[in-house]
Amino acid sequence: MVGLAALVGDVEQFFTRHLGKRPLQRGGAIADVRAIASLDDIDRVITGSGLRAPGVRVVKDGTVLPQDRYTSPSTLGYAGLTDVVDPAKVTRLFRGGATIVLGTVDLLLPRLHELCKNVEMDVGHPVDANVYIAPPGANAFQVHCDAQDILVIQVYGGKRWTLFDHIVPNPAGGRMLPGLDAPSTVYDLRAGDVLYVPRGMPHLVRTDTSSSVHVTLSINTLTWADLLTDLTARILRSDAYSRPLPMGRDVARQAEPLLKQYADELAVRLADSDAAALHRAIYSRPAFAEGHRTGLLRDALLDTPPPGRPDRITLRPGTWPIIANPDATTERPGATPSATPSAAPGAASGVTPGAQGRGEAVRIEVGGRAFQVAPEVADACRRLLGGGPLPVEALSADPAAGARIAEVLLALGLCTTSPH
Numbered sequence: 001m002v003g004l005a006a007l008v009g010d011v012e013q014f015f016t017r018h019l020g021k022r023p024l025q026r027g028g029a030i031a032d033v034r035a036i037a038s039l040d041d042i043d044r045v046i047t048g049s050g051l052r053a054p055g056v057r058v059v060k061d062g063t064v065l066p067q068d069r070y071t072s073p074s075t076l077g078y079a080g081l082t083d084v085v086d087p088a089k090v091t092r093l094f095r096g097g098a099t100i101v102l103g104t105v106d107l108l109l110p111r112l113h114e115l116c117k118n119v120e121m122d123v124g125h126p127v128d129a130n131v132y133i134a135p136p137g138a139n140a141f142q143v144h145c146d147a148q149d150i151l152v153i154q155v156y157g158g159k160r161w162t163l164f165d166h167i168v169p170n171p172a173g174g175r176m177l178p179g180l181d182a183p184s185t186v187y188d189l190r191a192g193d194v195l196y197v198p199r200g201m202p203h204l205v206r207t208d209t210s211s212s213v214h215v216t217l218s219i220n221t222l223t224w225a226d227l228l229t230d231l232t233a234r235i236l237r238s239d240a241y242s243r244p245l246p247m248g249r250d251v252a253r254q255a256e257p258l259l260k261q262y263a264d265e266l267a268v269r270l271a272d273s274d275a276a277a278l279h280r281a282i283y284s285r286p287a288f289a290e291g292h293r294t295g296l297l298r299d300a301l302l303d304t305p306p307p308g309r310p311d312r313i314t315l316r317p318g319t320w321p322i323i324a325n326p327d328a329t330t331e332r333p334g335a336t337p338s339a340t341p342s343a344a345p346g347a348a349s350g351v352t353p354g355a356q357g358r359g360e361a362v363r364i365e366v367g368g369r370a371f372q373v374a375p376e377v378a379d380a381c382r383r384l385l386g387g388g389p390l391p392v393e394a395l396s397a398d399p400a401a402g403a404r405i406a407e408v409l410l411a412l413g414l415c416t417t418s419p420h
Helices: 004-008 011-018 039-048 089-097 111-123 224-236 251-271 277-285 296-301 348-355 375-385 399-411
Strands: 024-026 056-060 072-073 081-085 099-102 127-134 148-165 186-189 195-196 203-219 312-315 360-368 371-374 415-417
Touching: 004 011, 004 024, 004 072, 004 111, 004 195, 011 089, 024 296, 039 099, 039 148, 056 089, 081 089, 089 099, 089 360, 111 127, 111 203, 111 375, 224 277, 312 375, 312 399, 360 375, 399 415
Parallel strands: none
Antiparallel strands: 024 195, 056 099, 072 081, 099 127, 127 203, 148 186, 148 195, 148 203, 312 415, 360 371
C-alpha cells in the first residue's frame, strides 16, 4: 500500500525538517508509477469518461483558455450538456503547446484516490490530486505560490522546477509573483521522482525537450482561522446569542457596553471546547466527506465478505468517523443500527449482530451518513481512529463478539480487512 512514507521516506524526519520549511527531492522514490496512474489511465479520463469542463483546464503561456475552446455539446446520459470535454479539441490544443490540467482527478482514478486517502490519514488534512499534461517547452504558469503543501510525482518525461528561497506567510488562495527577486534552486524531475514543495514557496515549472505528465498531491492545509471560525459558528447557534440587539435611535451606542460581556463569554466557551468538539469541527468538513470506497458495490453484488472471518481490520483510508459522546444516544439497547437514506443499501443485514450489546446505541457520522451502533462497536471505532489496524480478537474479550463487531464495521463501509 503506497502512502506518505513511500513518497517522503522517513515520515518523522519529513515532519520535523521539511514540512512547511524546505523542499525535499527523492529520486526514484516510486519504482513503478503505473501503480499510481498510468498514461492509459489518464488518456481514458480525457477521451473516454465523458469528463465535463469543471474537471479540466487548458492553459497556455499563463492564460487559462475559454471552455468553448475544448468542449462540445453532448447528449451524454440522454441529457443535453454543453460542457463535455472534446478529446479531439483538447489534443489539438496540446499539440499546439497548451498544458492540460485535470482537477481533483483522483476521484476518477481509484489507485490515485487511494494514495490521496492514505496520505490524508498520515497528515490529518484533506488531500486531493491534480494531473498536469504538458508538451515540450511548455511554461503554463508564471512564478506563483500555492496555498497548499504539495507532493509532486513525475509520471512521464521530465520537468524542471525552480523553487525560490522564500515563503509567503499567508498565501491565501495562491498568488502570482511575477518579477520575484530571491535566490532559487533548480530541481530536475524524471519519472518516479518525488518533490515536496512547502505551502507558500514560489516556484516556476517548465518542460524540457520532452512531454511531461506529473501528479500533484495537494495537502489542503486547515488553518487556525478555519477551526476557530467553525467552533465559533457552532457556539453562536446557541440561544444565548440569538437575543436581539437593543432598539432605539443609536443601536451601536447601546450595544457597545454589552459587547465585552458577550465577547468574553464567547472566548470562555471557545477555550472550553473539548476534544469531541474539535474532532467534529475538523472532520465534518466537506473535504473529509468520503473515504476510499472502492469495492463496496462489488462486495454487495457478490454478497461478501466470503466465508471465514477476517483476522485484522482497519479504517478505510480517508474515513474520519465522528462518534457521539456516550450521553448523546438516541436508541435503546438491542436496537438494529440504522443509517440515513444515503447509507449503502443492504447494510442493515450486516449490522444487526452488532446492535445487541451493553447500554444504549451510539451515533456515528461519516461522509454525510449517520448510523446507530452498539457501544462496543463505537468503542472499536474509536480505537481504530486512534491508530490501526487491529486484530479482530482484540476488539472484544469474547471472540464471537469481536467477530460481530468486525462484521458491523465492514458492512457499514467504515472498515476494510487488513493484511498481517
